[in-house]
Amino acid sequence: MSALATDIPVVARSGWTRTQWAGAGLLALILGFAILAPMLFPADPLRQNLRNILGTGDAASPLGYDHLGRLLTARLAAALRLSVLISAAAVVTSAILGVAVGVLAAWRGGWVDRLFALLADSFLALPGLLMVLIISAIVPTTPLAFWIGLTLVLWIEYFRLTRATVRRLIAAPGVQASRLLGFGPVYIFRRHLWPELAPMLLTVAAFGAATAIMMIAALGFVSVGMRPPTPELGLMMVELLPYYREAPHALVAPVIATFLTLLGLNLIAGGRRA
Amino acid sequence: MIRALGYRAVQAVMVALLVGVLTFLMMQALPGDMAFRIAAGRYGYDAVNAQAAEAVRQELGLDQPAINAFGAWFMDLLRLDFGTSVISGAPVIDEIRHQLGASLQLAGAALALSLLIGPPVGVLAGLRAGGGLDRGLLLVSTALRSVPQFLMGLILIVLVSIHLGWLPAAGYGKPAHFILPALTLALGLAAVSARITRDAMAGVAASPFYAFGRWKGLSEPQLFRRHGLRNIGVALVTFLGLQFAMLVEGVVVIEAIFGWPGIGHALVHAIFGRDVPMVQGTALLLGLGFVVLNALVDLAAHWIDPRGNTEVRT
């Protein structure tokens, strides 16, 4: 563990590396497409037109049509919005949960600390996909199941990171001084802990979002995630796979979109090294 | 060391409780009539009807309150009895044993393959941090991590099986069937382990004792054996422990695509057939496997680097 932690130089938190900017750019491009497509090419992503089956791009849908003559542009944009929305929601809730519990554990120490650490380790022992699958059997609406399941998977990383960092910081002179001066926990968190935590959390968040998007797509692809006819990246791929000879353009669209989204997130997460 | 192992024991109990509570909730929240669900799983959509469901209800005693079932399950667990699958009627432990073998073979092959690819590349890149290979590795590993495993599997099938005709696209039973699914899993794992090795190696190579060794006149291979190996060993072994969870996740999806009869396949079916004993058994086994593996990792890390503080990694 030590080898992992020590050699990551704490890059000046003021600036992003070029790699990170590239990742952010890619992500912005994808998000831009997801948000703007419905305005530029307004259409119902569920609307079928049996005349346009597997058609190539035209003015209404530059990306072409799928096997039911639905507009791929609209479907891809809807699928991206869905994946991004679920993963963003999961990242935010898991971050809040993980940081809150992490600070609490490190701050209080003793049995509270040990209990939460044990809990986090036990959650870690269950593979994430398993967790999401079980939750999806409990919660009937699939996006909600994904949100809860992914939150339960992702919070651990925030917790471990926060706990380790806060533990170190609490012992540091700055925090000790603030405490002696009678500042409350909120002040100490904002003044001392958050600035240290924030850049690290960004990495975890980007990785977490990538994990979430991948998991939603993977479960969709093996037909246990979102249900048709909902546009979803993994589902779109599995639906269009049989047509890969007839209409390669149709299959390529969700594949490229998924790859670019994940690449953008991975560049942001991994680009922090010197 | 003893303390660390004691902690793992407590963790194991905690995992069992967690699985118990989650599956209990699952039973509670089951949308729909359990007997009908199980009947559909057993007899298929052509034959599920009210009579079949009633027969299932009688056979399994589904009228009992769920809390009794939870208690019974936990008591059975203490006696190492996992119960029987409601779909196949066979003992859960037999079903799992059968399917776990296939999964472990696949996971083992994938892990071995990833170790052949990842760490060697990582070491070479780390020795010349910032060099061409290092940059190349960063690029390739980031790109590989951005390809979901199911997509990688698909690309490999279309490329290797269909266009080149070299390997069977899917299936089970012959050695050739191993290569594609194992390679799919291994590429993802290698992308990460190469980065970890590279970071550890770069750290070691930049350290004063490495420079001192070089100054002493040790050749690069000698230097690596004396100082490099041990240091990256700890990082790698620790990482391997964590990789288990990743591997299991990959296995669930990869098995579905390649028609591999393993535990992931069993789990997906159990969840959709509402085969609660099977879900409990599989989830528990996977969780406990992770805990045992981490206990072994603790031991291994201690053995490689006895100086290291064996305090529980949390």
Place this chain on the structure above:
Amino acid sequence: MLSKLLASAAMAAVLSSAAFANDGVIDVVAPFEIKGADPVTSGNIYIKMDIAEPLVNADAEGRLMPGLATEWRVSEDGRTWRFYLREGVLFHDGSAFTAEAAANALKIARAKPGLLETAPITGIEADGTDLVIRLSAPFAPLPAFLSEYRSLIYAPSAYGADGSVTTVIGTGAYHVTRLDAPLRLEAEAFGGYWGPAPAINRVSYQAVGRAETRALLAESGDADYVFNLDPASVARLKSVENVDILSVSVPRSLLIKVNGAHPALTDVAARRALSLAIDRQGLAQAILRYPAGADQILPPSIGDWHSDAVTPLTYDPEAARALLAGLGWRAGPDGVLTRNGDRFSLTLTTYPDRPELPLSAAVLQQMFAEIGVEVVIDSTNSSEVAVRHADGSLDIALFARNFALVPDPIGTFLTDYAPTGDWGAMNWNNPEFNALIAALARGEGGQPARNRAIEILQADLPVIPVAWYQQTAAVSTGITGAVIDPYERTIGLRQIRWAQ
């Protein structure tokens, strides 16, 4: 490093491809998982792989043929059936096939859920070398019921004390050498088989749940016979050189089940309107990818149960709107019809086990929207159709119903339509129809009764037929003699040879 890896992979490939191009084994791939040794759960696999046999067989037209029984007779009063059994038949464990063994197997099968359970059987016993079955009422389709895969005959040693099936010990041309439930099975020719020995000694069965993977296996040449292809892959595989596509119309229909007690659907005119709103050819062409819109409940290939006399169901949304207007429905502000403040809104229950169902549901949703009927799709577990039938909460359901679980569709009509059934009519009761079906079950009435029954279904629409299925299989050009059977009983394994 990468080149080394590729080289080793390539080498393994060379070594193995020699082994699987023609490895002396016929590899069969199908979606059905092996759920165990029991014929009740997995007999459909053992019958296709020629591992176990029933007393009565059926040919590709559904005509009954001798199986383990060479002949059968029914008594004057129609209540006693006598089956004359084949002599010199051995089970795979070497024991002889006897009337006692047959009686034992059928008694155990009858105690488990299945069609046999619904037949009015009072006794099954051995009488010398014959098998005698006694009934409480005449029941003409009994031999057809015995031809079903759940009535396969296993040796007594295959069963545990409690009737559970421990191993597969049949009388078929192949015997199981390795059973890796749920996905794989290997079998070899059985030396003691009573019939002509099969041409190819070794066969394997692999269950592959994903249609895409099955198609890829056919495309790459790994499998010799791939059963049940998705429509999209069929189009693709037709252009692949080493694969032939077999297809046949099967007695399976895509149907919309209608709750006859739903306030909006009690009137037969409303059901007709829904039927008129469906562009069957368009749907079949787009989703199933073959022209098989169903203008009545069963396709022409099921000669007895297809009537040329009835008026075909047609597509006419204008007429549909007129019918609904006649019932007092008026378009609301959002285009959905309303009547006395009630919206014409229905929940359609379906299940994703067959991938075409949710897609068809989505197409139907649009077609119904054209006539102002709102449909909410609930794609859930298949058992929900049965559950909602039982508690009356179902509006409409979309499913694929197999009418030939036994080769004679009468069995299915009896359980589903006389008067209702989980996978047939709901809150519908037509005394004339019930009487016709009861008579047919007794062996009376003949073709006129069948034609009249179909006419009633066509007029009353307790279910709305949408499409007729075709079964497709991909067969490697490396073998000859493979067949596709509309009743899904055989793939012609015993006749298959390597192509020259």
